[in-house]
Amino acid sequence: MDFFDYLKQKEREFLDQINSSNLKSKVEPQMQTLSDLISSSINKTWLSKISLFSDPAVTIGPENGILTCPKTKDFYSHWRRRIGEETYLGEWHLIDQDCIDRFADATGDKQWIHVDPVRAKTESPFKSTVAHGFLVLSLLPELCDVTRSQASLYPESKLIVNAGLNRVVFPHPVKVNSEIRARMKLKSIRPFKRSVEIVNDISIELKNSTRIACVVESVLRIYF
Incomplete structure (x- = not known):
């Protein structure tokens, strides 16, 4: 690559950066508007269906001693x-090795103190596996x-x-x-x-x- 080709390459990279910046400035406001629209829609529809879990507290006292339900x-x-x-x-509930192993499989926590009875017997301070x-x-x-x-x-x-x-x-x-x-x-x-x-x-x-x-x-x- 000669010097002039090098300059042309740098010029193209510079123009690409400008175009990318311009595009970003044009797209960002539109994306924010779309995000606001989606959030508003969610709040009005989907969240309204689980308003059960946003149950407001009730003050109990002489002036408000009766709950409506x-x-x-x-x-x-x-x-x-x-x-x-x-x-x-x-x-009483038994915690056996099968119970421990199934929990280890489900969570991915397979540290030897839980799942290796042989090693736990010799190396663990508890001398056995633990839950x-x-x-x-x-x-x-x-x-x-x-x-x-x-x-x-x-x-x-x-x-x-x-x-x-x-x-x-x-x-x-x-x-x-x-x-x-x-x-x-x-x-x-x-x-x-x-x-x-x-x-x-x-x-x-x-x-x-x-x-x-x-x-x-x-x-x-x-x-x-």
Whole structure:
């Protein structure tokens, strides 16, 4: 390539940059308008269909002591009286190696302390494989019998939503072949327009041990 060809190449690159910049300045406002239109459409249609989960809170007091939904009112009145009480003690649930392995496959967490019994026996301080902390956490619906259709703690509910966790601690590992169960205490209850929010303190106990495997502050939204 001679000098003149080099200059022509640089000139083409420079013009391409200018054209690209001009195109960008013309396209960006149109793309922003399109984005605003899509967002507006979503907010007016799709999100409106799940407004159930954006239920506004209701203030309960002498001036506003009645909830509009009878089921919500009865539920709130019943459980408000039980704040501070133990509301549930579950059955023992076995955590065997198959359970641990299936959780490892589902999550991709295949660290040897969970899935390699031979290595864990010689190298782990626990001398056996241990369950993932998140495995214990994921078992809360079953350990607490919250969502079973026939034996639910809240049988009058239409829908139960896991609204989050305020706190999670794993004080002690769960060794393979251990049995665990949930002990639950009602911490607080809050009424909403079409639902009730419940906060439960949950302790996951280990059989034949005074140690606690997991401590959770769980938030549920109960719909009627």
